[in-house]
Amino acid sequence: xxxxxxxxxxxxxxxxxxxxxxxxxxxxxxxxxxxxxxxxxxxxxxxxxxxxxxxxxxxxxxxxxxxxxxxxxxxxxxxx
Amino acid sequence: xxxxxxxxxxxxxxxxxxxxxxxxxxxxxxxxxxxxxxxxxxxxxxxxxxxxxxxxxxxxxxxxxxxxxxxxxxxxxxxx
Numbered sequence: 001x002x003x004x005x006x007x008x009x010x011x012x013x014x015x016x017x018x019x020x021x022x023x024x025x026x027x028x029x030x031x032x033x034x035x036x037x038x039x040x041x042x043x044x045x046x047x048x049x050x051x052x053x054x055x056x057x058x059x060x061x062x063x064x065x066x067x068x069x070x071x072x073x074x075x076x077x078x079x080x
Numbered sequence: 081x082x083x084x085x086x087x088x089x090x091x092x093x094x095x096x097x098x099x100x101x102x103x104x105x106x107x108x109x110x111x112x113x114x115x116x117x118x119x120x121x122x123x124x125x126x127x128x129x130x131x132x133x134x135x136x137x138x139x140x141x142x143x144x145x146x147x148x149x150x151x152x153x154x155x156x157x158x159x160x
Contacts, residue, residue, distance in 0.1 A: 007121050022122070022145070031141060033127035041087050041121040042102070047113035061111060065102070 002050045004058050008067045008074045009039035042066055043079075050078055082130045084138050088147045088154045089119035122146055123159075130158055 010016045019037040026034050042062075046054060059076050067074040090096045099117040106114050122142075126134060139156050147154040 009121065009123065019122075025145070026141065031137065034138070034141075035125040035127075037123045037125075039121045039123065041089065041119045042099075043089065043117045043119065045115040045117075047115075057111065058114070061106065061114075065105070
């Protein structure tokens with residue numbers, strides 16, 4: 001089993017209410033100087049080898065299904 | 081600005097309904113041999129240098145606030 005990771009984050013210019021809420025809570029709890037943005041991490045277990053075709057397929061999946069590219073960016077990488 | 085990433089994933093023995101739904105959708109769409117688990121990715125911008133104390137602090141934040149360690153695992157790492 002090979003592992004491919006897709007990270008999906010809100011674009012820098014997009015407001016991130018969850019991240020903002022966490023940042024506010026951390027400040028109130030005394031953790032200064034930290035700014036949090038929250039995104040999603042998808043771990044995709046691939047049966048068989050990770051070929052270029054397979055990575056391209058997962059790239060298309062990320063682009064069309066996992067990320068909303070109007071407001072989010074994504075990155076695909078193999079891991080482990 | 082330095083970046084610390086906290087990845088939070090459901091523990092392997094925990095059901096992951098979001099990941100299961102995505103896996104089912106991918107199979108129906110003709111993407112075979114992919115098994116997806118969905119977690120969270122937190123990007124934490126740190127003002128100033130990343131010291132060992134700072135990383136320990138973020139580790140405590142991950143353990144107590146960002147992850148529910150009953151059902152989730154987390155990993156802290158510097159990036160970029």
